[in-house]
Amino acid sequence: MGQVAPPSYEDRVFSLAQRVDSAMDDIASEIRPVPSVASPLSDRLWRESRSAIRADALSLDIAIDLASEAFDVLAVYAGGFDALAHRFWRYSHPEGYAEPPTSAEVASYGGVLASYCVWLDSRIGELVSAAPPTSSILLLSDHGMETINSSSAFRASDPPSLTNSAHHRSAPAGVILASGPRFRRYVSATSRVALRTVGDVYDVLPTILALFGIPAGLDMPGEPMLELLAEAEASRVPKRIDSHDSGWSRADSTCCESERRTADELDRLRALGYVD
Numbered sequence: 001m002g003q004v005a006p007p008s009y010e011d012r013v014f015s016l017a018q019r020v021d022s023a024m025d026d027i028a029s030e031i032r033p034v035p036s037v038a039s040p041l042s043d044r045l046w047r048e049s050r051s052a053i054r055a056d057a058l059s060l061d062i063a064i065d066l067a068s069e070a071f072d073v074l075a076v077y078a079g080g081f082d083a084l085a086h087r088f089w090r091y092s093h094p095e096g097y098a099e100p101p102t103s104a105e106v107a108s109y110g111g112v113l114a115s116y117c118v119w120l121d122s123r124i125g126e127l128v129s130a131a132p133p134t135s136s137i138l139l140l141s142d143h144g145m146e147t148i149n150s151s152s153a154f155r156a157s158d159p160p161s162l163t164n165s166a167h168h169r170s171a172p173a174g175v176i177l178a179s180g181p182r183f184r185r186y187v188s189a190t191s192r193v194a195l196r197t198v199g200d201v202y203d204v205l206p207t208i209l210a211l212f213g214i215p216a217g218l219d220m221p222g223e224p225m226l227e228l229l230a231e232a233e234a235s236r237v238p239k240r241i242d243s244h245d246s247g248w249s250r251a252d253s254t255c256c257e258s259e260r261r262t263a264d265e266l267d268r269l270r271a272l273g274y275v276d
Contacts (some may be wrong), residue, residue, distance in 0.1 A: 016065060019169070037105055039156075048129050056120065078120060099152065
């Protein structure tokens, strides 16, 4: 207990968690419709990915459940595709590796990334439908993915640094989609080449603040993405102030760092190749 704020929502959230847990096998079958093959590595990668899939399913269920209520900002993080792409990129792009997965592994796991996108798109669609029609919606991915370990042997006994097959160290840029009456209307791009650079991850928060008429702080990196905003919105972006920081956040950021890094969190980061 104590994981939900305000506490009055705790029973509601835990009820949703129980529902997700009971549906996990069905969700897993939707994402990987072909039964698992008896491969120690691929089975391990899939087993390690289930927690990320569950986290997305629960986060989105909670968001959809709350979407009809009054709120200023509803923010949802879905990290499941990132976790799956680190592990299963090689199964979707076997031609890029000296030691490709077997044909049986490709049949079982090669469609996982595409299926996950379909599943995630469906859930996001439910969330958008549940939100008020005047909502301003920002959907973003902060990075793309690229092949790594192309010459690795991919042995089940190897650490994640050698069995993960994709990373985003120098991968293609991420994307941002904006929808709603307060954003400028554009014709959708038909290819990646047609996409324009409108900002970076540091520009997201100042853009959200601008929609609320709240000035960004001079100590914030990034600028409002005026190219995304409708003309009327862009014309009334407030001038910056020195800071919104009263000092408590700086003090808080330096305390108890070792306590925050729990064993479970470190294990998750190791499995994705972020920590040796």
